[in-house]
Amino acid sequence: MLRVRGLSKRFGGFVSNADIDLDIEPGEIHAVIGPNGAGKTTLVNVIAGDLRADAGEILLDGHDVTTLPTHRRARAGMGRMFQITSVLPSFTALENVAIAAQARGRSFRFWHRANADRDLNQRAEMSLARVGLSHQASALAGEMGHGEHRQLEIAMALVAEPCLLLLDEPTSGMSGADSVALIDLLRTISETTAILLVEHDMDVVFSLADRITVLASGRRIACGTPPEVRADALVQQVYLGAGATAAPAMAEHA
Amino acid sequence: MKVRGRVALSGGGVAALVLLAGFALLPLAQQPFVTRIGTGIFILALATISLNLLVGYGGLVSFGHAAYFGAGAYAVAILSHYGTHRGWIAFAAAVGGSALLALILGAASLRVRGVFFIMITLAFAQMLYHLSTAVEKLGGDDGLRVVPNSFGPLFLGERITLYYVSLGLLCAGLVISDRLVASHFGRVLVGIRDNERRMRSLGYNPYHYRLLAFVIAGALAGLAGALEANLDAYASPELLHWSISGDLLVMLVLGGSGSIVGPLFGAVSFQLVQQVLSGFTSHWMLYFGPALVLIVFVSRRGVAGLFAGTRPHHVRGGR
Ligand SMILES: Nc1ncnc2c1ncn2[C@@H]1O[C@H](COP(=O)(O)OP(=O)(O)OP(=O)(O)O)[C@@H](O)[C@H]1O
Numbered sequence: 266m267l268r269v270r271g272l273s274k275r276f277g278g279f280v281s282n283a284d285i286d287l288d289i290e291p292g293e294i295h296a297v298i299g300p301n302g303a304g305k306t307t308l309v310n311v312i313a314g315d316l317r318a319d320a321g322e323i324l325l326d327g328h329d330v331t332t333l334p335t336h337r338r339a340r341a342g343m344g345r346m347f348q349i350t351s352v353l354p355s356f357t358a359l360e361n362v363a364i365a366a367q368a369r370g371r372s373f374r375f376w377h378r379a380n381a382d383r384d385l386n387q388r389a390e391m392s393l394a395r396v397g398l399s400h401q402a403s404a405l406a407g408e409m410g411h412g413e414h415r416q417l418e419i420a421m422a423l424v425a426e427p428c429l430l431l432l433d434e435p436t437s438g439m440s441g442a443d444s445v446a447l448i449d450l451l452r453t454i455s456e457t458t459a460i461l462l463v464e465h466d467m468d469v470v471f472s473l474a475d476r477i478t479v480l481a482s483g484r485r486i487a488c489g490t491p492p493e494v495r496a497d498a499l500v501q502q503v504y505l506g507a508g509a510t511a512a513p514a515m516a517e518h519a
Numbered sequence: 520m521k522v523r524g525r526v527a528l529s530g531g532g533v534a535a536l537v538l539l540a541g542f543a544l545l546p547l548a549q550q551p552f553v554t555r556i557g558t559g560i561f562i563l564a565l566a567t568i569s570l571n572l573l574v575g576y577g578g579l580v581s582f583g584h585a586a587y588f589g590a591g592a593y594a595v596a597i598l599s600h601y602g603t604h605r606g607w608i609a610f611a612a613a614v615g616g617s618a619l620l621a622l623i624l625g626a627a628s629l630r631v632r633g634v635f636f637i638m639i640t641l642a643f644a645q646m647l648y649h650l651s652t653a654v655e656k657l658g659g660d661d662g663l664r665v666v667p668n669s670f671g672p673l674f675l676g677e678r679i680t681l682y683y684v685s686l687g688l689l690c691a692g693l694v695i696s697d698r699l700v701a702s703h704f705g706r707v708l709v710g711i712r713d714n715e716r717r718m719r720s721l722g723y724n725p726y727h728y729r730l731l732a733f734v735i736a737g738a739l740a741g742l743a744g745a746l747e748a749n750l751d752a753y754a755s756p757e758l759l760h761w762s763i764s765g766d767l768l769v770m771l772v773l774g775g776s777g778s779i780v781g782p783l784f785g786a787v788s789f790q791l792v793q794q795v796l797s798g799f800t801s802h803w804m805l806y807f808g809p810a811l812v813l814i815v816f817v818s819r820r821g822v823a824g825l826f827a828g829t830r831p832h833h834v835r836g837g838r
């Protein structure tokens with residue numbers, strides 16, 4: 266589904282991603298973890314097209330997308346959720362999702378009220394229902410809470426039926442109950458969609474991921490199944506050595 | 520607030536309807552001076568509506584809107600110069616010519632952002648201004664005389680006819696911008712204004728939508744320019760001058776940018792203020808500046824914002 270080879274990204278002299286390889290199979294949930302500043306968000310941005318890679322190549326479904334602009338990659342099936350909430354504040358939740366759904370259809374329509382487009386609204390309602398946000402359908406996105414924004418972003422990504430979903434810390438700021446519901450949802454989604462999951466919560470990572478890639482200082486230091494990664498000496502050293510909040514959780518699962 | 524197919528009028532929408540109805544009755548007063556000013560207001564309001572599509576809904580602060588307004592006027596004047604006075608042809612040329620100009624200038628201007636965008640739109644418009652003063656065939660500084668157009672029996676040289684045609688086209692402009700903003704295209708344009716990065720990640724190419732908005736706005740401004748040429752019976756370089764672009768922006772901000780009826784209120788208040796203040800002093804702009812700041816301070820959405828009533832939220836919804 267996704268194949269990344271030798272990917273590098275520098276900011277001035279600072280190397281944020283160095284020579285990274287990553288493979289995501291259809292239906293796989295592939296977690297990317299690492300300490301703060303490891304380069305996880307940078308990697309997602311380069312894959313999504315918001316940042317241009319300095320070196321390396323990115324293949325989506327066998328097609329080279331390394332130089333494609335963001336919107337072309339989205340049309341090729343990449344769905345995205347940002348680490349820092351990114352919604353359309355002056356539209357309602359339903360409209361946010363409908364606009365996302367509309368991207369796959371025809372948007373060069375100038376006269377009919379888009380709000381009255383039954384087909385789009387129905388798809389948007391279904392997507393909102395999937396993430397448990399139906400009750401907020403007519404709330405302005407700009408006035409919703411943080412946890413709801415996370416759900417809304419997922420609804421926006423899902424409605425386009427992507428083949429690859431890029432999620433940057435989807436559960437951050439969510440209540441416990443909501444994140445449990447989200448984990449269930451991700452499991453369902455992964456039956457049809459490959460997922461790249463950046464996540465700090467190790468409970469989420471170890472319960473969901475088929476494989477895990479560990480980044481530290483922009484480099485890939487490990488990649489494998491959860492048990493393999495857990496047993497990896499280098500990984501333990503990075504996490505325990507850094508004294509990161511994730512360390513206890515890692516130990517717990519070990 | 521729940522709108523399904525039906526139009527829900529906000530306070531501003533009702534006020535606009537009352538205002539337009541008042542304008543429809545105004546010629547009964549039989550004051551040629553009043554009808555002339557009224558026609559001028561309608562034309563400027565129409566041009567401001569078109570600018571609103573860019574600034575208010577597209578988030579694109581164009582400082583060169585006089586280019587399309589003036590181009591529309593010159594299109595009519597050039598045809599008139601060569602003996603074509605038929606309204607359909609002249610107006611089609613004005614609308615089409617301005618749209619084409621907007622396509623070309625927009626394609627170039629939209630490559631840059633922020634302050635550079637403001638500068639480059641201004642620069643292009645000023646280029647056209649200087650071009651118009653320099654080209655002998657266009658009458659140079661003096662401009663070109665225009666024989667008013669006719670649409671069948673309707674002769675725009677008649678004050679009252681032009682008054683009502685302009686009023687009608689203003690109403691059409693309001694309806695068009697209302698529908699456009701609420702359309703599939705319109706909400707993508709507003710979405711891009713709100714959060715460009717998000718829209719890209721959803722699969723939209725902002726450039727296409729902005730360029731199209733540019734062309735539509737250019738066409739509408741060209742229409743206003745064609746009316747202006749008929750009102751003045753003249754097309755002069757003044758119509759291309761940056762001060763026109765500036766006036767349009769002031770009217771937009773004054774009336775309420777990002778509100779459908781804002782341009783109408785803006786053009787009306789601008790003219791009222793100008794007429795009243797210029798009666799006292801020739802330095803009226805000196806007093807108008809602070810007044811404008813005050814109005815925007817009191818109501819961030821301009822005059823239209825004063826009527827907002829039940830919809831306090833956002834620049835998008837006001838009608
Ligand atoms: N646009 C940028 N310009 C300069 N440096 C950047 C930029 N974006 C990221 N960086 C740097 O690259 C490094 C990696 O950042 P990144 O956001 O990818 O980390 P992360 O793994 O997502 O961290 P976190 O867990 O805190 O989200 C950081 O040191 C950051 O300061």
Ligand SMILES: [Mg+2]
Nearest residue numbers: 305306307348
């Ligand atoms: Mg990050």
